[in-house]
Amino acid sequence: MSADYLVVGCGLSGAVMARFMAEERNKKVLIVDKRDHVGGNCYDYIDENGIRINKYGAHLFHTNSERVWKYVNRFSSWTRWEHKVLGVIDGQYIPLPPNITTINMLCGQHLTNQQEVDDWLSRNQLKHKHIDNGYQMATSRVGVTLYEKIFKHYTFKQWGRYPEELDASVLARIPVRNNFDDRYFSDKYQALPSEGYTKVFENILEHENITVRLSCDYFDIDPSTVSNSTIIFSGPIDDFFTNVGYPKLEYRSVNFEIKRLKNTKFFQPCATVNYPGPETPFTRIIEYKHFLNQESPHTTIISETTCSDGDPYYPVPNKRNMELYEQYRALAEKERNIHFVGRLASYKYFNMDQAILNALEYCDSNFSI
Ligand code: UDP
Numbered sequence: 021m022s023a024d025y026l027v028v029g030c031g032l033s034g035a036v037m038a039r040f041m042a043e044e045r046n047k048k049v050l051i052v053d054k055r056d057h058v059g060g061n062c063y064d065y066i067d068e069n070g071i072r073i074n075k076y077g078a079h080l081f082h083t084n085s086e087r088v089w090k091y092v093n094r095f096s097s098w099t100r101w102e103h104k105v106l107g108v109i110d111g112q113y114i115p116l117p118p119n120i121t122t123i124n125m126l127c128g129q130h131l132t133n134q135q136e137v138d139d140w141l142s143r144n145q146l147k148h149k150h151i152d153n154g155y156q157m158a159t160s161r162v163g164v165t166l167y168e169k170i171f172k173h174y175t176f177k178q179w180g181r182y183p184e185e186l187d188a189s190v191l192a193r194i195p196v197r198n199n200f201d202d203r204y205f206s207d208k209y210q211a212l213p214s215e216g217y218t219k220v221f222e223n224i225l226e227h228e229n230i231t232v233r234l235s236c237d238y239f240d241i242d243p244s245t246v247s248n249s250t251i252i253f254s255g256p257i258d259d260f261f262t263n264v265g266y267p268k269l270e271y272r273s274v275n276f277e278i279k280r281l282k283n284t285k286f287f288q289p290c291a292t293v294n295y296p297g298p299e300t301p302f303t304r305i306i307e308y309k310h311f312l313n314q315e316s317p318h319t320t321i322i323s324e325t326t327c328s329d330g331d332p333y334y335p336v337p338n339k340r341n342m343e344l345y346e347q348y349r350a351l352a353e354k355e356r357n358i359h360f361v362g363r364l365a366s367y368k369y370f371n372m373d374q375a376i377l378n379a380l381e382y383c384d385s386n387f388s389i
Contacts, residue, residue, distance in 0.1 A: 026051075030055075030225070031059065032060060036383075050231045052232075063218055071318075085377055088376050099312055101211055101312065103204040104204060117194040126170075145159070177302075181338070187338060214312075275326075275327050277323045281321065291311050308322070332364055
């Protein structure tokens with residue numbers, strides 16, 4: 021087991037940290053994951069329909085960071101992919117995030133240009149004194165009608181609470197457009213790894229100083245065998261401090277229901293169709309065949325239903341959890357020779373590029389020569 025660094029978790033943060041210590045600091049790194057594969061929640065594979073699917077939900081890479089873009093290009097070629105999302109609302113396919121077409125279709129308008137949209141929005145947006153929660157954020161951006169149709173119930177299905185019970189940042193993630201742009205993201209770089217995410221991780225971890233051990237739960241490792249290693253922990257911070265007896269942090273998990281439709285060209289018009297209404301339990305259906313225009317006589321669709329139990333996916337940003345996290349963070353700061361890095365260890369809703377940048381910047385600040 022002996023290694024200079026023991027990295028816990030083979031997701032983005034762990035893999036980037038492992039590579040840095042191995043390559044830039046010439047350290048021996050052991051990276052472990054309790055799952056039987058690398059890649060964390062980005063893990064993908066080719067299914068029995070010959071279609072590449074993500075085991076833990078669709079992952080769309082997008083970034084404005086030159087540093088992150090340069091970094092990921094070292095480990096894979098990437099194919100530009102501008103993600104589009106439609107929502108089934110009032111029985112029709114509506115573009116998301118909201119743009120001119122969305123407003124026209126859902127609010128019976130005939131807006132044609134940016135000025136008209138800006139005027140319509142400012143007439144409809146609620147003017148709150150402070151933006152303290154997701155409800156205030158959403159209604160201050162789109163007004164009540166679009167809030168009810170697009171955000172209110174979807175957010176409840178996703179988070180198990182209504183927007184007023186969540187941090188404003190959650191409802192600020194997706195833009196509101198005053199034009200016809202129907203891309204989900206506006207970042208300079210938006211792409212998918214040409215050979216899939218798993219390959220990216222295999223390439224990041226392909227280094228003579230890195231040993232990967234899968235199906236290995238950090239908490240089952242005999243501490244005496246790693247007592248000389250510095251630990252980089254990317255798992256849930258509250259799991260690390262279970263013995264302290266603080267309440268657990270809340271996470272949302274996702275239940276995936278896979279359907280393989282034989283001899284079916286397509287099930288839906290684009291890769292992601294959201295179901296923002298209360299009439300379905302799932303939030304969205306992903307049809308993976310659309311990504312990079314894959315070919316198969318069949319198609320695979322996966323519906324995502326968010327739930328409170330299961331693997332931790334999304335930290336739940338509300339007051340209770342943020343305050344509790346601060347208590348865990350205070351414990352983490354007292355630990356010597358252990359670094360807590362990544363979405364679960366920092367209890368932050370990172371996009372992929374933010375997770376990579378965060379890990380790289382953590383190395384800049386903590387492992388400079
Ligand atoms: N959201 C919504 N309706 C939608 C799409 C998003 O209410 O059709 C809200 C919801 O609260 C969600 C947040 O916006 O959690 C961020 O959406 P995003 O697509 O970024 O979520 P992710 O892909 O990270 O699950």
